[in-house]
Every structure is written in structure tokens, then in C-alpha cells.
Amino acid sequence: MKLRFILPLVVFTALIVLFAIGLNLNPREVPSPLIDKPAPSFDLPQVQQAELRLTRDALTQHPVSLLNVWASWCVACRQEHPFLMELARSKEVPIYGLNYKDERDDAVAWLQRFGDPYLVSGFDHDGRVGIDWGVYGVPETFIVDAQGTIRYKHIGPLSPQVWKEKLEPVVRQLQGGVR
Amino acid sequence: MLPELGHYALILALCLALLQGTIPLAGAQGGISNWMALARPLTWAQFMALLVSFAILTYAFISNDFSVAYTANHSNSLLPLIYRVSAVWGGHEGSLLLWAFLLAGWSLAVSLLSRRLPLIMVARVLGVMGLVSTGFLSFLIFTSGPFARLWPIPVDGRDLNPLLQDLGLVLHPPMLYMGYVGLSVAFAFAIAALLGGRLDATWARWSRPWTTVAWVFLTLGIALGSWWAYYELGWGGWWFWDPVENASFLPWLVSTALIHSLAVAEKRSAFKNWTVLLAIIAFSLSLLGTFLVRSGVLTSVHAFANDPKRGLFILMLLAVVVGVSLMIYAWRAPQVKSTGHFELVSRETMLLGNNVLLIVATASVLLGTLYPLIIDALGAGKISVGAPYFNAVFVPLMIPLVVLMGLGPLVRWKSDQAARLQQMIRGTLVISIGIGLLLPWLLFRSWEPMVIVGSIIAVWVALSALLDLRNRLRNASSFWSGLRKQSRSFYGMVLAHLGVAVTVVGITFSSYYSLEHDVRLAPGETFVMGEHDFLFEKLVHHEGPNYSSDLAVIQVQKQGKQVATLHTEKRLYTVTGMPMTEAGIDWGLTRDLYVALGEPLGDGSWAVRMYYKPYVRWIWLGALLMSFGGLLAAADRRYRLSRQSSSSVTANLQENGI
Numbered sequence: 001m002k003l004r005f006i007l008p009l010v011v012f013t014a015l016i017v018l019f020a021i022g023l024n025l026n027p028r029e030v031p032s033p034l035i036d037k038p039a040p041s042f043d044l045p046q047v048q049q050a051e052l053r054l055t056r057d058a059l060t061q062h063p064v065s066l067l068n069v070w071a072s073w074c075v076a077c078r079q080e081h082p083f084l085m086e087l088a089r090s091k092e093v094p095i096y097g098l099n100y101k102d103e104r105d106d107a108v109a110w111l112q113r114f115g116d117p118y119l120v121s122g123f124d125h126d127g128r129v130g131i132d133w134g135v136y137g138v139p140e141t142f143i144v145d146a147q148g149t150i151r152y153k154h155i156g157p158l159s160p161q162v163w164k165e166k167l168e169p170v171v172r173q174l175q176g177g178v179r
Numbered sequence: 180m181l182p183e184l185g186h187y188a189l190i191l192a193l194c195l196a197l198l199q200g201t202i203p204l205a206g207a208q209g210g211i212s213n214w215m216a217l218a219r220p221l222t223w224a225q226f227m228a229l230l231v232s233f234a235i236l237t238y239a240f241i242s243n244d245f246s247v248a249y250t251a252n253h254s255n256s257l258l259p260l261i262y263r264v265s266a267v268w269g270g271h272e273g274s275l276l277l278w279a280f281l282l283a284g285w286s287l288a289v290s291l292l293s294r295r296l297p298l299i300m301v302a303r304v305l306g307v308m309g310l311v312s313t314g315f316l317s318f319l320i321f322t323s324g325p326f327a328r329l330w331p332i333p334v335d336g337r338d339l340n341p342l343l344q345d346l347g348l349v350l351h352p353p354m355l356y357m358g359y360v361g362l363s364v365a366f367a368f369a370i371a372a373l374l375g376g377r378l379d380a381t382w383a384r385w386s387r388p389w390t391t392v393a394w395v396f397l398t399l400g401i402a403l404g405s406w407w408a409y410y411e412l413g414w415g416g417w418w419f420w421d422p423v424e425n426a427s428f429l430p431w432l433v434s435t436a437l438i439h440s441l442a443v444a445e446k447r448s449a450f451k452n453w454t455v456l457l458a459i460i461a462f463s464l465s466l467l468g469t470f471l472v473r474s475g476v477l478t479s480v481h482a483f484a485n486d487p488k489r490g491l492f493i494l495m496l497l498a499v500v501v502g503v504s505l506m507i508y509a510w511r512a513p514q515v516k517s518t519g520h521f522e523l524v525s526r527e528t529m530l531l532g533n534n535v536l537l538i539v540a541t542a543s544v545l546l547g548t549l550y551p552l553i554i555d556a557l558g559a560g561k562i563s564v565g566a567p568y569f570n571a572v573f574v575p576l577m578i579p580l581v582v583l584m585g586l587g588p589l590v591r592w593k594s595d596q597a598a599r600l601q602q603m604i605r606g607t608l609v610i611s612i613g614i615g616l617l618l619p620w621l622l623f624r625s626w627e628p629m630v631i632v633g634s635i636i637a638v639w640v641a642l643s644a645l646l647d648l649r650n651r652l653r654n655a656s657s658f659w660s661g662l663r664k665q666s667r668s669f670y671g672m673v674l675a676h677l678g679v680a681v682t683v684v685g686i687t688f689s690s691y692y693s694l695e696h697d698v699r700l701a702p703g704e705t706f707v708m709g710e711h712d713f714l715f716e717k718l719v720h721h722e723g724p725n726y727s728s729d730l731a732v733i734q735v736q737k738q739g740k741q742v743a744t745l746h747t748e749k750r751l752y753t754v755t756g757m758p759m760t761e762a763g764i765d766w767g768l769t770r771d772l773y774v775a776l777g778e779p780l781g782d783g784s785w786a787v788r789m790y791y792k793p794y795v796r797w798i799w800l801g802a803l804l805m806s807f808g809g810l811l812a813a814a815d816r817r818y819r820l821s822r823q824s825s826s827s828v829t830a831n832l833q834e835n836g837i
Contacts, residue, residue: 005452005508005509005512006509008459008460008505008508008509009502009505009506009508009509012463012501012502012505013502015549016494016497016502018549018552019494019497020494022552075419075421078412082758082760083757083758085758085778086758112697113697113788114777115777115778115786160755160756160757161755161756164756
């Protein structure tokens, strides 16, 4: 049996091994090790006004707030974006943005084009803050409470259904706890 | 009661598929003709069982039977009837049932249209398809039964995802699946030929029409998906290199290569091992696409229910189907000798170039799609590969491919002289470059390097097709009789190639000369973009059957003359709570005017996105031409002639140089 006829099988086996690993890595199944831990501190320039900063302290001003990780290159972010706009308009909860591994011009253009649901977005150009926060992929959404503790993390795009079933109960509980 | 019957019909189909996948194959190995003869009746029975099952699920949707969990999750009593029917494949379980049903449909077609095939071949082909069906039906029954009941019965359903409530999406999945599943026929023929050790010109001729028809469906499915994304997502784009788009594009690239290498295998008895391998890869990539979409290993706009258990099952299915077929390939292929020899300057070399370019393109798209997964598996973090990578890699590969596409049909089989070719194409080449240079200037008064390249190669393809036709008509007694004498497969090829040229024009012109603006507009205000004035006439509130919407009426004028009235909506679907944008588009052969209503900005004004997209329609027009060409080629008379006379026909066609 000549090697060149076995080669496709070898390549395919390697692919299957890769997929098997990929399947176990399914990010939706892995809980963030940071849940119920203090949110890592950060100090980033803002996306729209580079001279201003966004720090972790902004999040802890509110009884509960969302930190949404987004990027202009991320297709799934466009998918969740109309919902984020809706959520921002309802003023149920303040939303901060973490602009992850993006170019400033692209990010600003994106916000102008599709609307800006964020109070402020931090510009995490090299993704350092994203690494601290254990960002797996974009989009991701963290729920942070007044003490600066991460209470929940959602990986993947938000939708009304996800919001109603997963995030809203956590947010309501935290808001209720303070009032 | 009925849903249970549907479930039993599914189980019955699984048993029948298992029989269909074992008895005829065993019969073929042992030479028992009674066993082989069972292949056809078992195929018919399996098809009937799945037809019953599919009809029952459809009925559950039409009759709003929300006691079925799947119906309750994907439909609603307010949903219009046509979307209740298309909601059958709006979710994971139903789309898998559609997959299995279409596979049974293709098997039925093979069993009915194979009267001239030797029984042993029929038994093997249907046997292999039965095994594939067994795999999918067990996946369906064990992990994703569509007939599971819900208790207590909900008052109403949760509604279909609003993105899918659209005519384009009624047709897109069935077309795409017809293509995916149709490739299983080419696959089954390849495996059957390997098992029987009969990889000859007849095998290639049997496979060709099936492969071409599957390719036509795939082309239509992809084009519909892209068209839908264009008008429904409201982003003005038509291709996003999203993992799921890529999952449908990969089998298309490989099956395009397969169609061309099958031609060589049929005419010249060369590339035979390679062709078999392509048939296996094409179907494997269809399965891979299913795995990527269903398992959620890659995040995407399309991500359906992501259940790791299902992912594991599909991965195992993929490993078994592809692993076993590649093992058969490794075992049998070394015994196959390609007998047709050819020289450097020949049609074979041109088609080899086509295959190499298409496979390299496939590999780079596959790499880009899987790269995030590879990086992740290596524990090096998460990344997303975007359009810049794909454009940078893919476009340079397509340019030489399209150039070859014009040249290839002019070159003779086996051997040709470079000098003859040079002399023949010189004039055409010069004219193509001339027109290609002039076109962007005449139409848009601007020269962009990539647009010049695009229009040169598009004109080149069109002119070389004319040149080819002229060469063929040179010896004809009259123009018309010459035209009539050309075969359908020749016209099919020409049409499909012209289709590619049309698509190339659409892609280059619309990518480089589109105008787009995001503006803040209040009713009564006008925005001027290029030659067009957009007047935001009024905003109307409007209630749909299952949504409420703000509808903007925008009047477009060009030099004071009314051109179009566009309606764009911001809908809120009441059950799911999902906001959706409906773009307002004025179609045109040379340009689209496109507006999409954005967010309300308080004070009565709205964010409005406006596009002027020249020649964008040509992208899909080209795909239609390609599909029509494919159908014409598959309808060629020689596929319908009996086997006895086919050798003389082949000789005839070879004289014609096809």
C-alpha cells in the first residue's frame, strides 16, 4: 500500500482528533473560573474619546451592571446588537462595552453605524484586559455587582430569550437585594 | 396519536435503512442476485416511511398541534401558513428529518432512473446510501426526536425565529440540503465502484449527471442564502465568510472540481483515483458542514441548538462514514490504473489546473474556518478569522481560475500546440484587455486596479466562449444547423462559465463602486446620495399578524424625476420579543437602491442606512446562469442512451472535442 493512498486517511484522522478536542472545549459548557470572584481591575482608554479612561470603578457605581465584550469584526455581535440597543433603551441595567482586539476607527464607525448601546466602551486593543477577564470569544457578557464581583457570564450572542431565561433573573435579584 | 405514528414511521424507516444498507451489499459481495434485487423495494419502502413521518410533522405544524415540543418551540398560531410549513425545517430536529427525507428521495430517484445499470452496481450504490441513511436516522431517533410530546400542552407556541420568517428562507434550506444530500449519490457511486473494482469510463458517465444536479442545487441554495442575507439582515452585504456559509461553500468548491475531473475520467480515463477521492471529500465536507452547524464548536449567526451530546454523535458518524470510505480508498485505489496519457499542453492539464486551484481554495477556506478551533484546541486562546483573511487568500486564487476557464475549452484533449493556441487567442486576449480597461471608465468614470482585473477576466470568459463556438461552427454547412448540432452539455458548459463571468462583474462592481451612508433623518427631510435624492416621506405604525412595526416610506428621485418608493420597517416580533429590520430595496439590473431603518434617535428622527449598489444583482444572476447551465449539461442526450450504443456516441462526441 503506497503512502499517498493512506495520506487522506491520516489527514482526516488528525481532523477528527481536533474536532473531538474542540467539542470538549465547547465554551458554553465551561463555567468561568471567575464567577463569584472579584472582577479583575483595568484602566483603558475609551473608544470614542481616547483621552478619557474607563476603569473597573465605573462598574461598581451601580448596584449591577453589564460588561459586554464586542468587536467590529465579530459577526455574532451584529446579531445581538439590536437587542442590546433595545435593552439600553429600556434602561433596565447600565451596559458597559469592552471593545476587544479591534481598531479604533473600525470600532467608532461600527458604533456610529449601528448605534451605541454602551454608557462607555473601553478600548482593549491588544486584548490584555480580555485575557484577565477570561474572555473566550466575542461576544460575551458579564454581570458585575456593586462590590465588583462577577456574578454571571454569558458566552455568545444575547437574545430576548437568553436575557429572559438567564441574565434577567440574576440582574433582578441583584437589583432587588440593594433596594 | 398522529405524532406517535410519525415516530413509529421513523423507527420503521431506520430498520428498513439498515436492511437496505446490509443485504444488497452482502449480496453484491457474495454474488447472490436475490439479495441484490432487494435494494430497490427496500429503498421504496424506506422512502414511504419517511414520507409518512415528514407529512405528519408538517401536519402538526399546519394544525398548530403544540402538544409536540418541536412545534411548540418553532411555531405559533399567529404565524402565516407558509411559514408554518417552512418552520418544519426551522429548527434542529426538523431540518435533520428533512435531511433524511431528501436522502430517501435521492435514493428513490437512483432506484428509478438506474434501469440501465447492472444490478450489482445498483445494489452497491443503494446499499451505501442505506448505510448513510442508517447513520442519520439513528442520530435523529436517539438524540433529536422531532415528535417528543410536551405536557402540559402550552396554549401557544414560542414562534419561529423572525429571521427565518421570509420567503428566501422557505426555499434556502431545502435547496442546500438537496445539494448536500445529492453529493451522497456521487459518493455512493464512488464507493460502489471502488468495492467492485470497476473504476472506468462508464462509472464516470453514470456519476456525472447526478453530481451535476447535486451541484446545481448547491449553487441555488448558496445563492438563495446569500440573497436572503443581503435583503433580510439589513447590512447590505451578501457574503460574510461566516463558518456556516463556509460550510456550504466548501462542498461547492470541491464538487465544482469533481464535475471537471469526472469529465477527464469519462473522456480520457485519467485522474480516476483523484476523482474518487474528490467524490469522497465532497460528501465528507457536506457531513462536516452538518457537524459544524449542529455541534456549536464554532460560534456563528446560524448556530442552532448546541448540544454537546449531539455534537459527539455527529462527530462519530463523520468519523465512521469518512474513515471507512477513506480506508476503502486506501485499500482499493492502488489497483486502479489511469490509462489516459496526456502532454503538457492539453485539455487535461487545463482541468488539472482547475482542480489544483479549487482544492487549494478549499483548503484555505477550510483552514480559515477551522483556525479558531485549532488555536483553541492548542490552548492558545480564542480568535476569530474574518473577511480580510478570506479575501486576501481567495481572490488571488480565483483570478487564474477564471482565466483558465476561458482558455480550457479551447485546448484540445491529449495534446495541443502552444503556437496554435497563441495564434488563436491573441486577438481575443487583446480585445478583452481593451474592453476590460474601458468598461470601468465608461460606466463609473473611475479606475480601480481590481475592477480592471475583474472586468478583463469577465470579458475574456465571454469572448473566449464565442471564439469556441466560432471554431465549432467553422465546418458546419450553415450557421443554424451548426448551432443545432452542438450538444446540450456544450451549451451547459458555456452558460455556466458565462454565469461565473456575470458573478465576477457583480462582485467587483458592487464591492468597489457602492455608495453607503448612515444618516439621521426625520420625516420630511431629504438626503442626497450620488445622483439620487432620498426623501423620508412619512413614518407609519403598522400591525402585522405576529409583529408590530414602524414603517418608513422613502421616495427616491433622480434629477427631479420619481424613481422609486421604498418601504423599510423596524419590526418587533411580539412572541419572541425580537426586533428585526426589513430593508426597502428597489431592484434594478444595473443598480439596487437599498434603505434600512435603524434606531429611533428621540426627537422624531431615525438613523437610516442607505446604499447604492451597482450591478449587485449580477452576483445572483450569475448563479442562476450557472445552475441553468448545470441542468442543461445534466440533460445531455448521451446520459439517456442505452449502454450498447453509448461507446459510439462517446467516439462521436470526442470528434466534436467535448
